[in-house]
Amino acid sequence: MVSNDLLNDTVHIERLHSPITLQLPRDTVVLAGPRWTETRDKGQLLTQAESMGCRRIILSHPSATDPWHATLDSTGQEVDLRDPNELFTAVTPSGCAVIDLNSLGLSIWAPTLRALGGRGCKVLALYMRPTSYQVRQSTVGPVYSPEYDFNARALGVRPVAGFARLAPTASQAGTLLVALLGLEGKRARVALRELGDPAPETRAVFASPGYSRRLVQRAIWAHREFLTASDSQRYVSYASPTNPFMVQRLIQNHIDDHPDRHVFVMPLATKPMNLGAVLACLRNPKRTELVFDHSIVRSASPESIDSYYIFDVTSVLAGAGPS
Amino acid sequence: MKPELRKTLSHLFGRSRAENQPSSYSALFVRPPYQDQLEEQRNVVLAGLRGSGKTTALRHLASARNDAEYVAVYHCINKNQSLAFAGIEDVGVRRKAFAHYANLIIAHACLRLLFDRGHGDEQHPRDLSLIASSLCVEKASTPAVLIASIDKAIIDLENVVNNPRGFRASHFNFSIAESPVKRVCRFTLEALGRPVRALFICIDEYENLLLEELQVFNTYIKHAEKPISYKIGVRGRGLPATETLTDSDPLNDPADFRTVPITEAIINDTTFLVDVVARRLEELEKQRLIPAVSVEDMFEQLTAREEAMLFGADRVSREVRDEIDRSGLLLPHVTSLPDADLYFVKFHAESRGISVLESALEWENNPVQSATRLGNYRVPSIFWLSRGRKGLRMRKYYAGWDTFALLAAGNTRFMLRLVEASLTRGLEGYHSDHDEANPWPISSKDQTSAARSVARNHLMQLDDGGEGGSVYRLLMVIGKALSELTRDPIKRTPEPSEFELSGPASDLARVGALLREGVRILAFEQVVKNKLTAPTEVQDFAFRIHPILAPFFWISHKRKRRIVLDAAVLAGADEDAERSLRSILKSIGCESPSAEPMQRGLFDELFANEEPE
Secondary structure (H helix, E strand, O other): OEEEEHHHOOOOEEEEOOOEEEEOOOOEEEEEOOOOOOOHHHHHHHHHHHHOOOEEEEEEOOOOOOOOEEEEOOOOOEEEOOOHHHHHHHHOOOOEEEEEOOOOOHHHHHHHHHHHOOOOOEEEEEEEEEOOOOOOOOOOOOOOOOOOOOEEEEOOOOOOOOOOOOOOOOOHHHEEEEEEEOOOHHHHHHHHHHOOOOOOEEEEEEEOOOOOHHHHHHHHHHOHHHHHHOOOHHHEEEEOOOOHHHHHHHHHHHHHHOOOOEEEEEEEOOHHHHHHHHHHHHHOOOOEEEOOOOEEEOOOOOOOEEEEEEEEOHHHHHOOOOO | OOHHHHHHHHHHOOOOOHHHOHHHHHHHOOOOOOHHHHOOOOOEEEEEOOOOOHHHHHHHHHOOOOOOOEEEEEEEOOHHHHHHHHHOOOHHHHHHHHHHHHHHHHHHHHHHHHHHHHHOOOOOHHHHHHHHHHHOOOOOOOHHHHHHHHHHHHHHHHHHHHOHHHOOHHHOOOOOOOHHHHHHHHHHHHHHOOOOOEEEEEEEOHHHOOHHHHHHHHHHHHOOOOOEEEEEEEEOOOOOOOOOOOOOOOOOOOOOOEEEEHHHHHHHOOOHHHHHHHHHHHHHHHOOOOOOOOHHHHEOOOOHHHHHHHOOHHHHHHHHHHHHHHHOOOOHHHHOOOHHHHHHHHHHHHHHOOOHHHHHHHHHHOHHHHHHHHHHHHHHHHHHHHOOOOOOOOOOOOOOHHHHHHHHOOOHHHHHHHHHHHHHHHOOOOOOOOOOOOOOOEOHHHHHHHHHHHHHHHHHHHOOOOHHHHHHHHHHHHHHHHHHHHHOOOOOOOOEEEEEEEOOHHHHHHHHHHHHHHHHOOOEEEEEOOOOOOOOOOOOEEEEEOHHHHHHHOOOOOOOEEEEEEHHHHHHHOOOHHHHHHHHHHHOOOOOOOOOOOOOOOOHHHHOOOOOO
């Protein structure tokens, strides 16, 4: 059993093994999605947080096709995710906010981070890492190619609330795409296609070495068509699947290395990696554009949990208030 | 193969964004057959599917040389940007905001053009002040400064779409639709001076616009007048909507614009694709990476007889000859036939359910009729030859320039992929221009392998997890069914390539919608069933699998015979593709599909022998 006093902790990442005890202040707000209790351990964790006086707010989109709004389950109140003030007022964290990356979709947690940035409250992101990923073998696909499809379907590329960019990109030559890639090959392929022709110059980032070597190989194999279509085979790099700050730095390096380019960031990897992408975009709002497909997660949850991670993003958000 | 050759192939044949490299791009550009229409001073809609060359043509316009009589600005509609306006709930405000955005991006592109041509710091205080006022941006006296003002206005607008509730429309200065664009375009032409006499505004990926946004741009097109005109790139058969901001005044073709269907234009022009490939071969030759070759000589082309021989026509012919010999019959005409034709006696016998001798006698007595039959059923008989031969990976050869032209079906990108994949295989063992071995022509086997690989890659791209996933499953069911029929043509519709639907209206509507989506993503093609003979007649359509996918399913890439499929059964393909396939196979007389016992499912065979590359 591990106990952590996160209030006084300045370390960005805390790795925990279940079951855990979180020491949270009484005025903490836990922001989660409707499926937050799907895993027993996290149910315990958050129930315990509630017993300590923490407030839990369940956020969900009012409909699958509306990425702009979220509904607070307790009151039925609908909030505009693009309005940082309205969103901040709705969740009113007075001291600490914990965002559950697993049960909330990126289209909700990213605007929430934007709303919490620069407000003076402590912001933690909670992530549970599964021990394995389930292969969903298609009966109408190649036998040798295991397919991972954690998402039932996707709305397609469209802006994440509060992250829309309108700057003209006169030619794709003036753009760079940093693609964070997980195990699902289809998503990146489709998102790239929706960016238009020709594909921007692309830097592909895979998760490693946290995954097993086999998973890295499978991830690359799943993205072979993406790598070919974007001609990025020679520009592949790797980042820790559980370290958002490493990913944020990696993207920041690309932004700094290409000062005259508009940088598309495609967060289709692990949740911590996607968190790093969103943080990078929040820090560089004029130079970056999120390319996200608003996928809808399948109902099945991971079978077991390897470990929990808590990311303290307070200091990163401090310089990234809503524009 | 030398890495340098591999890299150059990739670059020249489009995988490494040749479009992004202006010098090589212009060297490789071949004027498409519709380029003259595009350069006319009138609005043009370039309609074509993905890979047909819209973007290349529009970008070429925008890269006009300084001494050209026209200039062009290019803007590609990005879904992330067009859908950003969807969140503004008030439709009126949404239209105003988008018109303001359209004004800003076109003005930005025009001023950027001036900047790139060395006019960025010229003083035009009066003109630019008027333009700035009409755009509702900060005043500027040079194009360079006005660009900065527009950049700031775009960020202001970005704040609006990112927080529509946080602003009041009445407090925000939106520029009015259209007029600022005319003003900035006229200014651009004046500043550039002679010889420039026309300005084209190229808008690409027009289909990504929302309806209200289309209405805005359509209005701009409607009211465009010389020397300004719009060149629109749109995926599909034409404009997605013709409405303008004025209800009763939609866009009309040809009064307001002319639609140029790219694919048809390329199919009707026999030289364009040849020139596109030839230009790239010349470049490879110039870099001394390959020995000289013409497009015609690069590919081995098989005659039907040669193909029949490759699939064992001689073996079957021997059986026929032996049987005739044993019978003691004198059949001088039949026995004088070459092996590449004689095998057909046995095919005909099996098709008709008669003996080989009866079939041979029929041929002897009706040689002209039999020769015609051989011509009509040559391809099915070749599939029949390849059937049941263990270890034979090929079922048919897809080889030769003419075959590749049919597979590409007017799609430039497909043709480049086919040639690149063929070259990659054909030049595998070729290391230097000092090699004595001549790599030409590329063998039929390598070409077929290339065509299969291109087909497979395209197929895998169709399964996108959304509507494309449903299209993919439908395609797999229909493809496998056609594949089974093609494989065993005896007593069935031989060489089927087209299909039409029958069944309840609701299923017809559902499957029809998927097929139309399939046409859009190049999974299927719509084909005309009847030629109109009277103005009152209604055009009727059937479908076929896009020819580029034919090598994957081992089916004919030519328009041949048509079968009828049950829409009710196909509608179930999305839920359970295997069940749907079994029902379809039963309905067309293929009770026992060719799934091997060791295979996991009915579709595995199609992916068999496909090793990861």
